[in-house]
Amino acid sequence: MDRLLLTLLCVAFFALCLYGMWRGWRRRARAQSVRVPPFPEVPADPGTPALVTRGIYVSTTTAGHWQDRIVTRGAGMRGPAVVRLYDDGVEIERSGAPGFWIPRESVISVGTAKGMAGKVMGTDSLLVFTWRIGDVELDTGLRGDDLSVYPKWIEQVKGGAQV
Numbered sequence: 397m398d399r400l401l402l403t404l405l406c407v408a409f410f411a412l413c414l415y416g417m418w419r420g421w422r423r424r425a426r427a428q429s430v431r432v433p434p435f436p437e438v439p440a441d442p443g444t445p446a447l448v449t450r451g452i453y454v455s456t457t458t459a460g461h462w463q464d465r466i467v468t469r470g471a472g473m474r475g476p477a478v479v480r481l482y483d484d485g486v487e488i489e490r491s492g493a494p495g496f497w498i499p500r501e502s503v504i505s506v507g508t509a510k511g512m513a514g515k516v517m518g519t520d521s522l523l524v525f526t527w528r529i530g531d532v533e534l535d536t537g538l539r540g541d542d543l544s545v546y547p548k549w550i551e552q553v554k555g556g557a558q559v
Contacts, residue, residue: 421467421472424467424468425467425468425469425472426468428466428467428468429468429469431532432466432468432529432530432532432534433529433530433532434469435469435471435494435496435497435529436485436496436497436498436499436529437496437497438487438489438495438496438497439484439485439497442480442482442484442485442487442497443482443483443484444482445480445481445482445487446481446482446483446552447479447480447481447545447548447549447552448478448479448480448481449478449479449523449538449540449541449542449545449549450476450477450478450479450540450541450542451476451477451479451523451538451539451540451541452474452475452476452477452515452538452539453474453475453476453477453488453490453493453536453537453538454474454512454513454514454515454522454537454538454539455471455472455474455512455513455514455515455536455537456471456472456534456535456536456537457512457513457534457535457537458532458533458534458535459504459526459533459534459535460533460535462509462511462512462513462535463513464513465513465514466534469494470493470494471496473490473492473493474514474515475490475491475492475493476490476491476492477489477490477491477538479523479538479540481549481552481553482500483500484499484500485497485498485499485500485502485503486498486500486503486525486553488536488538498525498527498536500553502527502528502529503525503526503527503553503554504526504527504528504533505525505526506523506524506525506526506549506550506553507523507524507526507550508520508521508522508523508524508546508550509522509524509535509537510522512524512535512537515537515539521539521540521543522537522538522539523537523538523539523540523546523549524536524537524538525537525553
């Protein structure tokens with residue numbers, strides 16, 4: 397009987413922890429939905445992509461704050477992604493989550509990083525787009541399958557936003 401009670405107590409504690417994390421995630425999403433405008437949708441016909449990279453969408457964070465994950469509108473969900481560069485912007489197509497568009501004129505810079513909320517590595521193996529939406533600057537990170545294409549991305553994506 398003591399063992400059953402202890403087991404039920406452990407299960408209840410674990411369930412309470414999960415509930416608390418879920419509530420915190422939802423509260424954070426509500427607060428960010430007021431501060432961060434909706435991400436732009438991909439245009440109907442963006443043209444032919446100049447670069448295409450497959451990999452893992454890591455996260456979007458507040459620019460310069462690599463642990464401040466943006467979770468509103470599904471942006472906090474990590475997963476497989478395809479990133480395409482077009483003349484007018486960058487498409488982030490995510491599996492199982494809404495994709496979004498980064499207009500070319502919103503891009504501030506593109507570079508590499510060692511870590512971002514949800515992923516930390518010893519080398520600069522994240523491709524990070526710093527961009528502006530409304531009054532908010534964001535960093536969007538991707539861990540590409542082929543790291544050798546990062547210099548092409550950095551060279552071809554020029555920051556067009558007025559700082």
